[in-house]
Each structure stands twice: as C-alpha cells, then as structure tokens.
Amino acid sequence: MSEAGPLASLRFRSCIGVFVELPTEIARSILPGDLQPVELYHGASVLSAMAFDYQDTPFGDYRELALGVAVAPHVSTASAMPKSAFFPFAVASTSPNARRFAKAELHLPYHQGEMELRIDWVGDTASAVLLDGDRPVVELQATEHERRDVNQLYQSFMVDSAGLWTADILMTARFSEHEEELGSLEIHPHSFTSALPADDVENTPFREQVMREGTQSFLAISRLAGAPRP
Amino acid sequence: MATQVEPQSSSTSVSDYDHSSFYYSSSDDIFAILEPFNAWYDMARAQGYYLFAQPMSTAATTRIDLEEQLDRRSINLLNLSSYNYLGLSYRPEVIAAAKAALDHYGLGAAGSPILSGTMQVHLELEEALARFKKRESVLVFPTGYSTNLGLIQALMRPGDLIVADQNAHASIVDGAILSKANVRFFKHNRPDDLERKLRGANGKKLVVVEGVYSMDGDVCPLPDLVAVAKRHGARILLDEAHSAFIYGENGRGVAEQFGLEDEIDMHVGTFSKALGGQGGYLAGSLSLCNYVKGFARSRFFSCALSPVVAAGVLESLRIVQAEPQLRRKLWENVAHLRRQLTEQGVDMGESTSQIIPVMIRNDRKILDIAHRLQTAGLYLQPILYPAVTKHRSRFRISVSASHTTEQLDEAVAALVGVLRGEGIL
Numbered sequence: 001m002s003e004a005g006p007l008a009s010l011r012f013r014s015c016i017g018v019f020v021e022l023p024t025e026i027a028r029s030i031l032p033g034d035l036q037p038v039e040l041y042h043g044a045s046v047l048s049a050m051a052f053d054y055q056d057t058p059f060g061d062y063r064e065l066a067l068g069v070a071v072a073p074h075v076s077t078a079s080a081m082p083k084s085a086f087f088p089f090a091v092a093s094t095s096p097n098a099r100r101f102a103k104a105e106l107h108l109p110y111h112q113g114e115m116e117l118r119i120d121w122v123g124d125t126a127s128a129v130l131l132d133g134d135r136p137v138v139e140l141q142a143t144e145h146e147r148r149d150v151n152q153l154y155q156s157f158m159v160d161s162a163g164l165w166t167a168d169i170l171m172t173a174r175f176s177e178h179e180e181e182l183g184s185l186e187i188h189p190h191s192f193t194s195a196l197p198a199d200d201v202e203n204t205p206f207r208e209q210v211m212r213e214g215t216q217s218f219l220a221i222s223r224l225a226g227a228p229r230p
Numbered sequence: 231m232a233t234q235v236e237p238q239s240s241s242t243s244v245s246d247y248d249h250s251s252f253y254y255s256s257s258d259d260i261f262a263i264l265e266p267f268n269a270w271y272d273m274a275r276a277q278g279y280y281l282f283a284q285p286m287s288t289a290a291t292t293r294i295d296l297e298e299q300l301d302r303r304s305i306n307l308l309n310l311s312s313y314n315y316l317g318l319s320y321r322p323e324v325i326a327a328a329k330a331a332l333d334h335y336g337l338g339a340a341g342s343p344i345l346s347g348t349m350q351v352h353l354e355l356e357e358a359l360a361r362f363k364k365r366e367s368v369l370v371f372p373t374g375y376s377t378n379l380g381l382i383q384a385l386m387r388p389g390d391l392i393v394a395d396q397n398a399h400a401s402i403v404d405g406a407i408l409s410k411a412n413v414r415f416f417k418h419n420r421p422d423d424l425e426r427k428l429r430g431a432n433g434k435k436l437v438v439v440e441g442v443y444s445m446d447g448d449v450c451p452l453p454d455l456v457a458v459a460k461r462h463g464a465r466i467l468l469d470e471a472h473s474a475f476i477y478g479e480n481g482r483g484v485a486e487q488f489g490l491e492d493e494i495d496m497h498v499g500t501f502s503k504a505l506g507g508q509g510g511y512l513a514g515s516l517s518l519c520n521y522v523k524g525f526a527r528s529r530f531f532s533c534a535l536s537p538v539v540a541a542g543v544l545e546s547l548r549i550v551q552a553e554p555q556l557r558r559k560l561w562e563n564v565a566h567l568r569r570q571l572t573e574q575g576v577d578m579g580e581s582t583s584q585i586i587p588v589m590i591r592n593d594r595k596i597l598d599i600a601h602r603l604q605t606a607g608l609y610l611q612p613i614l615y616p617a618v619t620k621h622r623s624r625f626r627i628s629v630s631a632s633h634t635t636e637q638l639d640e641a642v643a644a645l646v647g648v649l650r651g652e653g654i655l
Contacts (some may be wrong), residue, residue: 038254041415042407072254081266083246145621146592152246179619207620 006217007171013053014119014212015173016126018140018185018205019070022047022196027069030089030195032159034225038070038084040206046070047088049140049185051128052216053119054098062095063117065130065138066108067193073155074166074224082168090120090192091184092117092137106218107158107165111192125182126210132190139186140150142208145178157210157224165226173214183208244273245594250616261581261650270594276300278597281604282611289320292632294609300601307609310627315476315584316556317632319506330539339534343370344523347534355544359511362547363482363497367519369512372535374471374500375401377510379408380526381467381496386411386436393427394438395419395447401471402438411436418443421454428462435464441473441484444627445618447578447585449473452488460493467496472585475504475550476557501539505546509535560584560631563638565630570642575655579624586644587613587624587625594624599652605642 027037027045037045048068055061066088073085092111093099102108114129130138151172158165183205187198253265271279280299287304288295289474290312298305331351341347352370360368371377382405390411394402397418406413417423429437437459439450452468459466470483474497478486483499485491486533497513512522523529550556564584571578577589590596593614600612603625613625625645629638650654 003351035257036254041403042413075257075262075266081247081251083251109259135263146594148594150288178621179615180621 017050017209019207020202033171059098082155137190142183144176150175168219170217173211245287315504327545328542343534344530363513366516369519372512375511376528379405380528381409384525390434397560441470447581450535465495474499501543507543586627
C-alpha cells in the first residue's frame with residue numbers, strides 16, 4: 001500500500017460468492033502459464049463467481065460480477081499471507097466509469113458489453129443474475145451461515161498487454177462462509193462465459209460466502225512479469 | 231522483513247486461516263511458506279490447536295492419563311477417542327503373544343517382504359486371516375494406509391477410471407493419484423450419482439467404497455452400489471477399516487452383513503482398529519494377491535510389518551473368533567449410548583455405527599468446547615475443516631466393548647453439561 005492509502009476503496013452492501021469444482025484442464029486453459037490452479041483433489045480446480053453490490057463509491061452505486069479461478073498465492077518476505085488468491089478472467093460491470101477506471105488502474109478483464117446484474121434477497125438467501133437484455137448469462141445463489149466481522153487479505157492476479165499483475169485486496173465486512181451445498185451456479189452460453197464449457201462446471205457450490213456492509217480495498221498493485229507466457 | 235500473518239483483528243485473524251491456506255504457494259524458495267505457516271500455527275496452537283496430538287502416557291484404555299499441552303500438566307480423562315473397538319490392544323493374551331515374538335524374532339523384520347523380511351509369523355497371520363475371511367489369499371501390508379496406496383497403484387494405470395465415494399479416505403485418494411488413472415468422486419452414498427459417473431466410461435473401471443465411513447460413522451448402501459458397479463463392468467474395492475471384525479454375524483464385516491462377500495473383488499482392512507495393532511491387509515483371490523505382491527510399491531519398497539505386531543494381531547484375530555460376546559458387548563454399548571444421546575437431543579448426524587459424531591457445526595466454537603470437555607474429564611477429539619467440510623465440525627465418539635455402562639453415562643453427563651453451557655443443546 002502506498003503512503004497515500006489504498007489505490008481504491010469501494011463500499012458494498014453485499015458480496016455474494018459461490019465456489020464450484022472445475023476440471024483442472026479447463027482451469028489451466030484459462031490461466032496464464034505463470035499461475036498454478038489450486039486443486040480440491042486431483043483433477044478438480046476451483047471456479048469462483050462473485051457478485052458485488054457497490055454503494056456510495058466515487059462512481060455511485062453499481063454492480064459487478066466476476067468469474068475467477070483459484071490459484072496458488074504468491075508468498076514473499078515483503079507481504080502478509082493472503083487467505084487465498086484468484087485469477088479473475090471475466091468481469092461484468094453496470095458502471096462504464098467504474099469499468100474504465102478498473103481496467104486502466106487495476107488491470108481487470110472487463111467485458112465491454114452493457115449488462116444488468118440483479119441481486120435479490122429472500123431471508124438468508126441471496127440470488128444474483130447477470131443478464132444480457134433478457135437473457136441470463138450467469139445465475140448464482142448463496143445462503144448465509146453464522147456471521148462474524150472480518151478483515152481478510154486476498155490476492156488477485158491480472159494479465160493484460162503490459163504484463164502479469166498482482167494486487168492485495170483487503171475485505172472488511174460481516175462475513176459468512178459454509179459448505180452445506182445449499183446454493184447453485186448456472187452458466188449460460190455467452191461471450192462472457194466462453195472460457196467455460198457449461199457441462200464441465202458443477203452446479204452445486206462446495207462453498208458459499210456472503211459478505212455484507214463492507215469495504216473492498218485494493219492495497220497495492222505490482223507487476224510480476226512482462227507479457228505472460230502463453 | 232519476514233513474511234508475516236498480520237492480525238487485523240485479534241478475534242478473527244487465526245480463524246481466517248487453516249492448514250489448507252498454507253498448502254499452495256508460489257515462490258522461488260520451497261521454504262518461503264514455512265515462516266507464515268509457523269507464525270499462524272503459533273497463534274492457532276494457543277487458541278485451541280494444542281488439543282491435537284496431546285501425548286498419552288498410558289495405554290489407549292477407557293481411562294487415560296494425558297499430558298495437557300496448554301498448562302503442561304497430567305490429567306486423567308474418560309477416553310472416547312481411541313478406535314480400540316474391542317479393547318484388544320491391551321488384552322493380556324495379545325501382549326503375551328507380542329512379548330513372545332519379541333523374544334523370538336527381535337523388534338523388526340529387517341527387510342522388505344519380498345526379500346528377507348517375510349517371517350513365519352507373517353505367513354501364519356495371512357493364512358489365519360484368509361481362513362477367517364473365507365478368501366483364497368491374504369496379503370499383509372505394514373499399514374492400512376499403504377494397503378490402499380499400494381493396491382490401487384498396483385492395479386490401475388493412466389487412462390483407467392477410478393470412481394470413489396466423495397468421503398473416501400486419504401489413502402484411497404493418494405493411491406488414485408499415484409496410479410495416474412482418471413479419478414471421479416460420486417456424491418457420498420449415492421448409487422444414482424455413481425451410475426452417473428460411470429455412464430459412458432470405457433476401459434478398466436474400479437469402484438472404491440468403504441464399509442463404515444470414519445468421519446460420519448455411516449454405513450455404505452452396499453447392495454445398491456454393487457449392483458451399479460456390476461452393471462458397468464467395474465471391479466469393486468471395499469475398505470472395511472472401521473467395520474471388519476465387528477460387523478456381520480461372524481465379524482467378517484459389512485460385506486458379510488449384506489451377504490455380498492463373494493461380490494466384492496478386493497476386501498481391504500486394517501489391524502489398527504478392532505484388532506488393536508497396526509498394519510493392513512488385502513483379501514481376495516490367490517491370483518490377485520500374487521499380482522499385487524509383485525507390483526505394490528508401498529509394500530515391497532517398505533520394511534515388512536514388525537513380527538512383534540504380527541504376532542499380537544494374530545492373537546487378536548484368534549480372540550475375535552473365540553469371543554463373539556465382544557461384538558455383542560460393543561453393540562450393546564453403542565445402543566445404550568445412542569439412547570442416552572437421543573434422549574438429550576444430541577445431533578449424531580447420519581451415524582448408525584460405533585463411530586458417533588456429536589455435531590457442533592461451528593468451526594469457531596468447537597475448540598473452546600473441546601477444552602471445556604477436557605476440563606470436565608472427557609477426552610473427545612474435535613474434528614473440523616479441512617478434515618470435514620466447513621461448519622460440519624464435530625466430536626467423534628469411538629465406542630469400545632471395554633466401556634462400562636457407568637462410564638458411558640458419565641460421558642453423556644459431562645458432554646451434555648458442556649454443550650448446554652455453550653448453547654449447543
């Protein structure tokens with residue numbers, strides 16, 4: 001983190017996440033050569049789908065959905081140990097301004113089309129649907145378990161024409177996480193999900209996360225390497 | 231500056247991590263992960279992880295002396311954590327047999343079983359076990375873990391398919407990885423999902439299931455699983471680590487209980503639970519055992535089972551057959567304990583066996599509860615993620631034939647008292 005503070009600090013009402021099994025061969029086809037997928041067991045890696053409901057940000061209120069692959073975190077003597085690390089490979093945003101900023105400053109891979117993200121709550125169950133017009137693209141559902149306040153450090157890896165980047169992200173929120181297999185994930189054919197053969201993505205998440213009334217802070221970004229190896 | 235785990239909030243930082251957080255890392259130095267792991271572990275230990283691997287200074291009987299690792303003091307506890315299901319590890323006859331073997335053979339086998347490490351007592355054990363299991367042949371391995379590891383690696387090749395229950399033991403998972411075969415997992419105890427995972431598969435197929443699962447204490451629906459496997463031309467490996475010698479009219483396991491012994495291609499078990507010793511075995515056809523003998527690396531690249539242990543296990547096997555009342559006592563104890571726990575409203579999950587989980591379902595509270603149980607005089611091991619899924623943490627009760635009814639009642643009183651105090655009940 002620079003002495004001036006985090007690069008970006010975004011408040012959110014909720015962050016809903018589901019984690020499902022993805023064949024390792026598919027995960028490897030998505031990742032740049034420098035990154036290794038985490039495996040739940042031999043042959044099964046982790047696909048994450050996270051829906052953010054941002055509020056009171058410099059870009060106003062908006063929503064984003066990010067698809068990512070869990071990867072091995074980069075451990076160095078200069079930084080704290082992240083809870084986990086991800087490679088987001090597809091991000092959709094309802095705010096063109098937020099999209100422009102994040103693409104330029106955070107090197108995130110934004111989908112350029114205009115999409116809608118609906119987030120609904122019924123009791124402890126949250127549903128998020130990413131829509132292109134009236135066509136669903138990604139649908140996910142997660143439930144809450146016991147909540148507690150957390151400050152959790154995550155690591156994100158991004159790749160663009162300038163190279164491979166890593167960012168430390170601090171999530172501060174009311175947090176819930178469980179593996180009761182109550183949620184769901186549906187991937188529909190679309191350019192946003194083109195990296196994922198729908199038949200190879202498990203529909204029942206092995207893990208569900210819900211964060212409420214929190215802040216996502218991008219603490220530091222550094223370039224790990226030049227243009228990535230194919 | 232050293233890599234550090236920075237506690238952002240003292241009440242949450244340790245529980246934000248677990249062993250799985252430190253499994254993967256990318257760095258230029260293999261040892262780069264050691265410091266952050268140890269920084270976390272030092273904090274975790276003080277907050278409850280000291281409850282693991284506390285040394286016992288007595289035998290694994292129903293009452294034990296334990297060296298408590300927080301205050302470094304010796305405490306006497308009622309033990310419901312050891313899987314000494316028939317109380318055989320400390321039977322005088324078993325100890326005498328082991329001592330006699332120690333005097334005769336010395337401590338170790340001093341060689342691989344395929345070279346100089348096979349001793350007469352090993353053959354006696356294999357022949358006795360083959361007669362007991364009513365199989366043509368038995369092959370003994372130095373541990374139960376190495377049995378699954380070596381058997382699966384010996385038989386399966388790249389391109390073959392292994393379909394195992396999603397709750398399969400690590401030895402099965404590791405054997406599958408070592409074999410480089412394709413691996414799929416079917417949803418726990420779900421024959422319909424086994425069907426789905428086998429559908430369309432060509433070539434060699436192996437289905438792997440367990441008689442009783444060690445974390446949930448539930449029994450596999452063997453008839454339905456066997457029917458699916460047979461329909462798809464798959465061979466069947468049944469691991470009876472927690473069911474051999476205690477299930478079935480004669481103690482031959484879940485396969486005997488369901489009348490399916492001849493439908494199972496590979497019967498696997500261990501000597502470390504009901505027989506109170508160490509080691510594992512494969513029981514099957516002579517041709518199978520001969521082949522596995524030649525190809526199971528975990529067996530022939532390891533020293534043979536100690537002849538002292540082999541002799542003790544052989545005596546345990548004799549007792550199992552001579553004293554069927556031990557099994558009856560075990561099941562009476564299980565029924566009594568279940569009745570007591572049910573009356574108190576304790577959540578025992580899906581268990582129907584001698585392994586009884588006490589479901590807590592709160593990964594953050596369970597270590598505190600385990601500490602309080604120890605203070606109340608009860609030795610129960612907490613089981614939490616990543617050993618089980620998140621928020622399905624539990625205590626695992628292992629009932630023994632050696633427990634008295636009074637001890638079981640005492641355990642229930644202590645357990646219920648603590649769980650009520652914690653708001654679990």
